[in-house]
Amino acid sequence: MEDNQPEITPMVDERSWAERNGFPSWLLGTVWVIVAFVIFQVVGTLVAVLLLLGEGSGFDLDNIAELAFEMLLGNSLGQIIGLGLATMVVALLSVKARNYKVFMRFTMPKYNTGLVFVFAILLVIVAQPFFWFLAHLNMQLPLPELVSGMDDMQIELLEGLLAAGLPILFMLFAIAVVPGVCEEILFRSYLLRLFEKSTGVILAIIITGIIFGLFHLRFSQIIPLSVIGMLLAWVTIQSGSVFPAMLMHFIHNGGTVIAIYLYPELITMEPEASLPPFWLVIGSIVATIFLLYRYPVATINKEGVHYVQEET
Amino acid sequence: MQEDNFQQFEEEPPSFVQPAMTYGAAFAIAASLVFYGTLVAAMSGAEPGILPFIIACLGCLGIIFLPGVFSVKSFLKQTANKLQVGKGAVIGVVSGAAFGVMYGFMDLVWLLFGVETSTLVMEYTLALTETFGGDTGQVDEMRDVMEEQARTGGSIMLGVLFNILIYGILNMLSGMLAVSIWADKTSDEF
Numbered sequence: 001m002e003d004n005q006p007e008i009t010p011m012v013d014e015r016s017w018a019e020r021n022g023f024p025s026w027l028l029g030t031v032w033v034i035v036a037f038v039i040f041q042v043v044g045t046l047v048a049v050l051l052l053l054g055e056g057s058g059f060d061l062d063n064i065a066e067l068a069f070e071m072l073l074g075n076s077l078g079q080i081i082g083l084g085l086a087t088m089v090v091a092l093l094s095v096k097a098r099n100y101k102v103f104m105r106f107t108m109p110k111y112n113t114g115l116v117f118v119f120a121i122l123l124v125i126v127a128q129p130f131f132w133f134l135a136h137l138n139m140q141l142p143l144p145e146l147v148s149g150m151d152d153m154q155i156e157l158l159e160g161l162l163a164a165g166l167p168i169l170f171m172l173f174a175i176a177v178v179p180g181v182c183e184e185i186l187f188r189s190y191l192l193r194l195f196e197k198s199t200g201v202i203l204a205i206i207i208t209g210i211i212f213g214l215f216h217l218r219f220s221q222i223i224p225l226s227v228i229g230m231l232l233a234w235v236t237i238q239s240g241s242v243f244p245a246m247l248m249h250f251i252h253n254g255g256t257v258i259a260i261y262l263y264p265e266l267i268t269m270e271p272e273a274s275l276p277p278f279w280l281v282i283g284s285i286v287a288t289i290f291l292l293y294r295y296p297v298a299t300i301n302k303e304g305v306h307y308v309q310e311e312t
Numbered sequence: 313m314q315e316d317n318f319q320q321f322e323e324e325p326p327s328f329v330q331p332a333m334t335y336g337a338a339f340a341i342a343a344s345l346v347f348y349g350t351l352v353a354a355m356s357g358a359e360p361g362i363l364p365f366i367i368a369c370l371g372c373l374g375i376i377f378l379p380g381v382f383s384v385k386s387f388l389k390q391t392a393n394k395l396q397v398g399k400g401a402v403i404g405v406v407s408g409a410a411f412g413v414m415y416g417f418m419d420l421v422w423l424l425f426g427v428e429t430s431t432l433v434m435e436y437t438l439a440l441t442e443t444f445g446g447d448t449g450q451v452d453e454m455r456d457v458m459e460e461q462a463r464t465g466g467s468i469m470l471g472v473l474f475n476i477l478i479y480g481i482l483n484m485l486s487g488m489l490a491v492s493i494w495a496d497k498t499s500d501e502f
Contacts (some may be wrong), residue, residue, distance in 0.1 A: 018398065021396055021397045021398045022396030022397065022398030022399045023397070023398030023401060024398065024402060027398070027401060027402060027405065027484075031481065031484065034477065034481065144469075144470075147470070
């Protein structure tokens with residue numbers, strides 16, 4: 001008699017903590033990006049201040065070059081802790097642990113792996129003149145005085161940091177590697193996934209791109225930054241992996257660092273002088289569209305929304 | 313039985329938007345009146361003391377968390393005390409955003425009465441500093457900056473966006489707290 005009794009499988013709630021408690025994904029994403037930004041700024045400022053106090057240096061904000069090392073180190077630690085590590089922990093609220101890697105797209109592209117990365121590298125390179133053009137267009141837009149004042153301060157700060165003459169490897173680490181990894185974890189691993197669940201793929205790409213642009217607090221560059229964010233999001237979804245976007249982000253930022261290192265006069269170049277030739281912009285747009293159209297298929301699931309692995 | 317099913321099918325789920333926005337707007341008006349009203353009353357006297365500022369801050373601080381709480385409490389009546397924490401967070405965000413927008417709008421209302429809220433706090437701080445014999449140079453500089461910002465429309469828009477962000481998050485937390493306190497623990501429906 002007992003052998004004929006059906007095996008009773010205990011009921012297990014497969015939903016994440018956020019789903020069990022009714023938190024919409026868009027709310028989690030929006031609140032987390034604000035909290036992550038605050039953590040990043042607090043940690044970064046605290047580390048920079050402690051380093052400067054430890055060295056007995058002053059806080060002469062008129063001479064950014066002398067504070068560059070401490071500021072960049074603080075910025076890097078802020079990004080690693082606030083954007084990278086904290087996001088990886090918080091993401092556990094939105095997904096069961098066994099689906100974590102797939103949810104965060106911490107997996108290599110399943111098909112055409114090499115080709116995916118080659119296309120990613122080509123994309124970020126050929127799109128550069130188009131981004132420069134967008135930056136030039138953005139700078140023509142009128143901004144409120146308060147906003148343009150904030151922007152000028154940001155630009156001055158960046159110019160000071162880039163002109164500080166720090167070792168190139170450190171600059172690449174602080175400006176290319178750390179943001180390339182940590183910002184991608186926040187925006188393309190976690191935020192993109194959350195908005196996909198709430199709004200679908202297309203809107204998720206647009207919204208996370210705009211949030212990426214706003215996050216940098218550079219309103220004179222918000223259009224190119226948002227477009228870059230959308231491009232990185234699109235590549236992430238097409239690849240089923242966040243690693244191509246990390247590589248693209250590294251190349252984009254690292255390219256700027258290397259260019260400034262080789263040609264320091266670029267820092268003080270007038271905006272009008274940085275406008276690329278018309279033919280280069282058109283060529284860039286055409287090449288970018290072509291690469292997007294021909295991007296190799298690499299995902300497990302064509303919709304890109306169902307994150308649980310179909311093969312175990 | 314069929315009629316009960318049909319009736320259940322016909323009933324629309326309760327909406328939280330109206331109570332959230334109503335409470336958000338109402339408490340914003342109250343907070344603005346308490347904070348700026350106290351400062352205006354203090355400035356009309358001979359020498360403004362620190363006490364009115366403390367009262368204004370405490371009063372406002374007590375009010376800014378209430379929209380989320382009251383909105384959730386009101387919605388719980390419609391759902392027979394069944395509500396998830398996440399839903400309470402959404403209700404709180406909506407009521408906080410309504411609070412932020414109305415609080416910004418109240419600045420325009422005060423302007424109709426000749427009160428520039430953007431400079432009122434600075435004027436009060438300056439008056440306090442003069443009363444206690446402090447250095448007014450830095451405060452004067454800050455007032456010049458704020459007056460310059462007040463002349464540009466961008467600062468009003470930024471102020472409203474900032475309000476929506478801050479009060480949205482604060483009331484998200486108070487909404488979640490309200491659900492934790494008053495909603496049934498086993499709820500899984502709304």
